Amino acid sequence: MGHLERWTVFRLSWHFGFAQFGMPIVGWYAGGVISGWVGSLGHWLAALILFAIGSHAIYEHLKPEQREWTGDPTRGASLIVLMFATSIDALAAGLSLALVGTAILNPALIIGVVAAGMTVLGLSFGRALGLRFSRQAGILGGLILIGLAIKTVW
16 A cells, blocks of 8 residues: 555544444444343353354464455445444444443443554554564454453353
């Protein structure tokens, strides 16, 4: 992507932070709707969701990369698709929090602020760090989610 202007960094961090803030709230409300259906199995469902997301994150980082698309992911519909695609895990986390009876506002704020900050850092240092640590970071993130899944049922 080369050198990014400050406005581009701000715009991307705002969009990703907003999506990461909003999706857990959407998931939490969805979890509130289905929590009556799952009853006492809620913590097991939450653990299953976290385990699935963690396993998928590890799988995605271990499989060979397939790059075909060369468009600009920082604008228009591509940015909107990326916002939602990268925040599906936040949606599932919100659903999981509802199933275990946890309030959502503070976690959503933390998720959104951290995502915005990490976007700024990623855009600022991403090329150098990505070449060195991207594989390990993805696997570590997946292992953390699997650990949270285990903690949920223990």
